[in-house]
Amino acid sequence: MNYTRRGFRLKDWRLHLAGGIVLTVVWSRPLPAEPSSVRVFTATASATGTPRVVPAQTEPLPPTGAVIGIDWGVKETATTTSYAHDLPHAQHGHRSQAKLGHYDRMMARRRPKKGQAASKGYREAKKWRAKTCAKIARQHQDTARKWAKKVVRDHDAIAVEDFRPKFLAKTTMARKAADAAIGATKQALIEIGRKHARDVRLVHPAHTTMDCGSCGARTKHALPLSERTYTCTACGAFSPRDKNSARVMLVRAGLNPAGVEGARPPGALLQEAA
Numbered sequence: 441m442n443y444t445r446r447g448f449r450l451k452d453w454r455l456h457l458a459g460g461i462v463l464t465v466v467w468s469r470p471l472p473a474e475p476s477s478v479r480v481f482t483a484t485a486s487a488t489g490t491p492r493v494v495p496a497q498t499e500p501l502p503p504t505g506a507v508i509g510i511d512w513g514v515k516e517t518a519t520t521t522s523y524a525h526d527l528p529h530a531q532h533g534h535r536s537q538a539k540l541g542h543y544d545r546m547m548a549r550r551r552p553k554k555g556q557a558a559s560k561g562y563r564e565a566k567k568w569r570a571k572t573c574a575k576i577a578r579q580h581q582d583t584a585r586k587w588a589k590k591v592v593r594d595h596d597a598i599a600v601e602d603f604r605p606k607f608l609a610k611t612t613m614a615r616k617a618a619d620a621a622i623g624a625t626k627q628a629l630i631e632i633g634r635k636h637a638r639d640v641r642l643v644h645p646a647h648t649t650m651d652c653g654s655c656g657a658r659t660k661h662a663l664p665l666s667e668r669t670y671t672c673t674a675c676g677a678f679s680p681r682d683k684n685s686a687r688v689m690l691v692r693a694g695l696n697p698a699g700v701e702g703a704r705p706p707g708a709l710l711q712e713a714a
């Protein structure tokens with residue numbers, strides 16, 4: 441949980457959070473300055489499970505004069521209005537998927553019968569499976585943070601699809617892996633963006649694939665997934681489907697898309713046709 445200035449107060453070495461929560465803080469070091477925000481999380485690795493408080497300080501970066509729009513997807517975790525910042529889906533889950541399946545089957549074989557205590561073998565398989573899951577999560581976070589740092593360094597304002605993963609049982613493994621990657625990447629972007637005092641704007645995802653990033657017109661029906669190019673019937677602009685969506689994020693966030701790549705003006709279309 442993140443708390444900004446109005447959400448917390450430090451008094452008598454105790455942390456008072458919005459909602460009447462009071463925490464006793466174990467200080468690992470003296471605070472270098474009054475914290476601008478606090479983050480509270482339960483550390484799963486800690487034996488006690490007691491919350492730890494991490495005071496976050498902003499470290500502003502020099503202005504760049506650039507903005508970026510970001511759309512999330514399965515094949516490309518992030519498609520952006522800048523070709524240099526697109527993020528292909530890292531196949532972390534894919535490589536470890538075989539391992540997970542292996543442990544799943546091992547657990548199924550060793551599963552205790554009703555009323556019986558779990559065998560040592562079952563508990564071991566369960567432990568290995570959890571380790572593999574944690575490893576995948578770490579890899580996602582690592583990739584996400586590296587990418588987010590670059591995006592944040594190169595842009596003043598970031599318009600990003602407020603994607604909410606649906607971990608439904610029905611979804612495919614590929615979809616689940618993609619959702620996990622998107623979740624970690626979005627989280628890293630928001631955290632790192634805030635840390636460096638960048639303007640991160642979350643955009644509601646509805647209709648972003650149906651709108652034109654150039655003129656804002658909306659198609660009457662959703663684009664079928666097989667349709668990789670967005671062609672606007674209103675203004676004639678065309679661009680790769682995901683690039684169009686990334687541009688829609690910028691427009692929806694109220695940022696000026698002038699100068700970003702990703703969509704061709706109708707003039708370019710006519711020139712190419714000529």
Ligand SMILES: [Zn+2]
Nearest residue numbers: 652655672675
């Ligand atoms: Zn248009």
